Amino acid sequence: MEHLTIDGHNFYNMVVNACNKLDEQKDFVNSLNVFPVPDGDTGTNMSMTFRNAVIEIETVKNEGIGVIAKKLSKGALMGARGNSGVILSQILRGIANGLDNLNEVNSVEFAKSIMEGSKFAYKAVMRPTEGTILTIIRSAGESAEKSKETDITKLMREVCDASEKMLNKTPDMLPVLKKAKVVDSGGMGLLIILKGMLEALENDIKASLNGVKQTVSIAPKESSNVIEEEIKFGYCTEFIIHSGDSDVSKFRDYISKLGDSMIVVNVDEITKVHVHTNDPGLVLSEAVKLGELSRIKIDNMREEHREVLGLKTEGSRVEENLNDSKNEVEEEKDFGFIAVASGEGISKIFKDLGVDFVIEGGQTMNPSTQDILSSINSVNARNVFVFPNNKNIIMAANQASELSEKNVIVIPTKTIPQGITCMTEFEYDGNAENNKEKLNNAIKKVKTGSITYAVRDTEVDGKIVNANDILGIVEDKIKETGKNIYEVCEKVIDSMIDEDSELISIYYGKDCSEIKAKELAEKLEDKYSDFDVQLSEGKQPLYYFIVSVE
Numbered sequence: 001m002e003h004l005t006i007d008g009h010n011f012y013n014m015v016v017n018a019c020n021k022l023d024e025q026k027d028f029v030n031s032l033n034v035f036p037v038p039d040g041d042t043g044t045n046m047s048m049t050f051r052n053a054v055i056e057i058e059t060v061k062n063e064g065i066g067v068i069a070k071k072l073s074k075g076a077l078m079g080a081r082g083n084s085g086v087i088l089s090q091i092l093r094g095i096a097n098g099l100d101n102l103n104e105v106n107s108v109e110f111a112k113s114i115m116e117g118s119k120f121a122y123k124a125v126m127r128p129t130e131g132t133i134l135t136i137i138r139s140a141g142e143s144a145e146k147s148k149e150t151d152i153t154k155l156m157r158e159v160c161d162a163s164e165k166m167l168n169k170t171p172d173m174l175p176v177l178k179k180a181k182v183v184d185s186g187g188m189g190l191l192i193i194l195k196g197m198l199e200a201l202e203n204d205i206k207a208s209l210n211g212v213k214q215t216v217s218i219a220p221k222e223s224s225n226v227i228e229e230e231i232k233f234g235y236c237t238e239f240i241i242h243s244g245d246s247d248v249s250k251f252r253d254y255i256s257k258l259g260d261s262m263i264v265v266n267v268d269e270i271t272k273v274h275v276h277t278n279d280p281g282l283v284l285s286e287a288v289k290l291g292e293l294s295r296i297k298i299d300n301m302r303e304e305h306r307e308v309l310g311l312k313t314e315g316s317r318v319e320e321n322l323n324d325s326k327n328e329v330e331e332e333k334d335f336g337f338i339a340v341a342s343g344e345g346i347s348k349i350f351k352d353l354g355v356d357f358v359i360e361g362g363q364t365m366n367p368s369t370q371d372i373l374s375s376i377n378s379v380n381a382r383n384v385f386v387f388p389n390n391k392n393i394i395m396a397a398n399q400a401s402e403l404s405e406k407n408v409i410v411i412p413t414k415t416i417p418q419g420i421t422c423m424t425e426f427e428y429d430g431n432a433e434n435n436k437e438k439l440n441n442a443i444k445k446v447k448t449g450s451i452t453y454a455v456r457d458t459e460v461d462g463k464i465v466n467a468n469d470i471l472g473i474v475e476d477k478i479k480e481t482g483k484n485i486y487e488v489c490e491k492v493i494d495s496m497i498d499e500d501s502e503l504i505s506i507y508y509g510k511d512c513s514e515i516k517a518k519e520l521a522e523k524l525e526d527k528y529s530d531f532d533v534q535l536s537e538g539k540q541p542l543y544y545f546i547v548s549v550e
Contacts, residue, residue, distance in 0.1 A: 001204045003152045007104035008068045010200075012061045015072060016207035018196030019054045022047045023210060025192050032185035034176050034460070037452050037471065037542075041392070042185040045082030045366050049089060050193065052079020052368065054209055059294055064103035069096035069113075074270060077399070078373070082366040084133060084186040086395040087121050089369075091137050091190075094120030107147070107155045114159065115141035124395075131173030133186030139166035140194060156198040163191050180458050233259040233276040237283055239296040241271040246290045255283050260380070274374060335428065335435075336381030339419050340367060340389050343540030346416055346507060353423040356381070366393050372400035376408055383432040385439075386410045387419035407432060411439045415448035416538075417505055417548030449474045449492040451485055451545040470544075485512070485544040486520050493524065496549040504531050507538030507546040517545075 003010065022029075022043070029043025056075025057068050073096035076089035097120065098113025099105060105113070118141035121134055128134050143162035149155040167187045171178040200207060237259075241248075248271050259277030271290065277283055280298050287293060337355040341347050342365070347358045357375040361367040372393075376384050384406050388397045391414040401408035409432060413419045422439045430438070454469045460478050465471070472480030472492035479495050482488040493504060504524060508517040514537070521535040538546060 001153060001202060003201055004150055005104045005106050006065065006110065006152050006201070008063045008065045009061070011065045011068055012057060013205055013207045014197040014200040015050075015057070016054055016209055017200040017205050018193040019047075019050050020207065020210045021196035021199070022050055022189060022192050026189075029185050029189045029192070031456070032182045032188055034180045034182065037455065037473075041082060041366060042084045043189055045085040045392075046088055046186070046189040046193075048368070049076055049080050049082075049085030051209070052076065052370075053089075053092060058209070065105055066096075066099045066102040069099040071270075072096065078272070078368065078370040080369045080396055080399060082392045083395050084189065085366070085368070086399055087124060087133055087186065088190070089399075090120045090124040091117040094118065107150050107152050110152055111141075111144035111147060111155060114144040117141065129174070131170040131177065132184050133190050135170065135173065136163050136167055136184070136187035136190045139163050140190075153198070153201040156194070156201060160191070160194050160198050163187075163194055167191055176460075180460060233278050234300060235278065235280050236274075236276055236299040237280045237297075238272075238274045239284070239287065240294045241273060241287050241291050242269070242294065243271040243291040244269050248290060251286055251290055254286050258282055274377070331380075333381045334383060335426075335432070336379030336384045337387070337423065337426075338372065338375050338379065338384060339387040339423075340372075340393055341416060341419070343507075343509065343538045345537040345539040346546075349420060349536060349538075350423065353420065354426075355387075355423060361393070366390070367396065369396045369399045369403070372397050373403050376400060376404050376406060381406075383407045383409065385422075385426075385432075385435070387413045387422055389413045389416050389419040409436050411436070411443065413443055415446070415548070416507065416540075416546050417448050417550075418443040418446045420505075421446050421548075421550065445550055447475065447496045447549045449479075449489075449496055449545075449547045449549075450543050451489045451492065451547075452543045454481075486516055489520060489545045489547065490523070493547055493549065496547075497528070501549050502531060503548075503550045504528065504533045505548045505550075506533070506535045507540065508535070509544050509546075510539045510541060512544050 006014075026043035026047040029046065030041060033042065053072045053076035057071045060068055060071050069092075073089070073093045076092045080086045080089040094117035095113045098109070098116035102109065118137045121137050122128050125134065140159045140163045144155060144159050147155050147158050149158060167183050170184040170187055171182070174184070177184060199205065255275055255277070258279060259275045273287065275283060284293065284296070338357050338359065339350045339355045340359045340361050341350055342361060347360065350358050356379045359367045359371055359375055361371070372386065376386065384404075386397050386401065386408060388394045388410065394410065394412050394414075397410045401410050411422055413422060421442055425438065425442050427435055427438065450473045452471050452473070454465045454467055454471055456467050458465050463478050463481060465478065465481060469481045470483060470485050470488045471478055472482070472488040474492060474496060480488050480491045482491075506517070506521060508514070517535060521533050525531075525533045540546060
């Protein structure tokens with residue numbers, strides 16, 4: 001179908017259809033992960049990021065294209081997961097910049113917005129690598145600007161063709177892709193989005209979002225031991241204020257006296273609010289003075305807690321004093337800590353070491369910028385240290401730190417052992433800057449290995465890998481393959497030992513035998529009698545062992 005111009009309604013259908021297509025094909029995108037491990041998550045991250053963005057525009061589907069693009073960008077920013085999701089959010093931010101203040105656009109204006117998406121994406125990455133999603137969006141932008149088409153449908157067809165040709169060249173740009181016999185997964189995700197947008201134009205699709213929203217939970221320190229009486233502020237209250245250019249500082253000061261776990265983030269005339277309070281009405285009454293409210297959500301945390309504990313609530317009446325003036329906000333401490341971890345045992349280790357919030361996530365489920373921001377602002381501390389514990393979460397953590405008003409220090413931990421080392425070496429008598437320097441140096445001394453299994457046949461780092469082989473990985477390189485997880489684990493640890501090594505730490509997963517894990521630890525103690533060998537139950541999924549040598 002010909003489109004000499006597209007308006008907000010057209011653009012809404014384009015991105016919603018694209019979102020549905022990406023969701024349908026996210027597992028295929030995941031399968032393109034270079035490493036043949038069971039937790040390739042590029043497709044999942046991009047899909048969840050884009051879905052969060054599209055959810056944001058459901059209330060403005062009849063607005064101009066500039067308004068919808070701006071809302072889409074904000075949703076992607078807060079919902080960005082993993083490096084691919086963060087880059088996608090920046091692409092959408094650039095597109096929104098190109099469409100700003102426009103009700104409808106012609107082919108030249110739309111082409112310009114795609115190129116703006118490329119520019120913003122490249123700016124977001126410190127050291128851009130060609131052969132990735134960056135190359136695909138640049139190809140899309142360049143082909144759009146060179147096009148002579150006045151029909152935006154034909155323009156998008158040219159963009160998709162050029163992007164697909166460039167995607168097929170990515171194995172020639174990155175040898176690791178050629179060896180694995182795959183194209184770049186992030187680039188494939190972006191191509192699916194572009195094709196979904198084209199399909200909506202070609203077929204005049206009136207799209208509606210499929211599926212349900214997914215979330216990542218945040219586990220507070222010692223949450224399992226909290227009793228109902230300790231929940232000082234019983235209503236989790238969330239909403240958005242369309243605040244225009246209003247000064248939100250007075251509102252922030254006002255509601256800070258009404259509860260805790262407060263988040264007030266203002267971005268481009270939109271203010272997102274989260275607070276735990278005993279009187280949601282007072283909060284909302286003050287908020288409406290700043291502008292129109294939307295997406296209001298109020299949860300009774302005491303009731304939810306009773307349900308979690310299996311307590312009967314039917315027929316019972318719980319008297320609550322919603323205006324209890326005796327509630328006192330705890331004194332703000334100097335340092336707070338956030339860690340990302342997967343596995344009940346590993347989460348417990350972090351909590352025992354003093355971490356305030358453990359965001360349940362990691363390789364299989366990267367938390368979003370919003371997840372990390374929420375946990376940062378829930379910590380009652382002047383300085384908040386964040387340990388991503390995964391290279392694919394660092395960008396989202398940095399994005400969250402930029403949105404927070406607190407002093408947030410993201411230590412770029414790429415593994416669970418690095419995060420644990422940071423907590424054991426933290427100096428509470430020091431200041432934030434000195435600790436930042438100390439921890440950045442400490443993580444360089446931690447060697448990390450992991451044991452998992454291959455999900456497909458491939459060749460990586462010169463090694464032939466067959467599906468279901470046990471993989472021994474050290475610092476993102478496959479060092480060992482075999483059939484027995486305990487034998488492979490021992491060989492991996494052997495390869496990590498050097499003359500400076502003193503400590504071996506082993507975290508065994510939920511699919512490991514505790515007896516055999518203990519036997520392995522005892523064997524290593526005999527082999528390395530001068531070493532301290534520590535065995536811990538991590539209960540992490542997918543990875544039989546996570547090990548470190550220091």
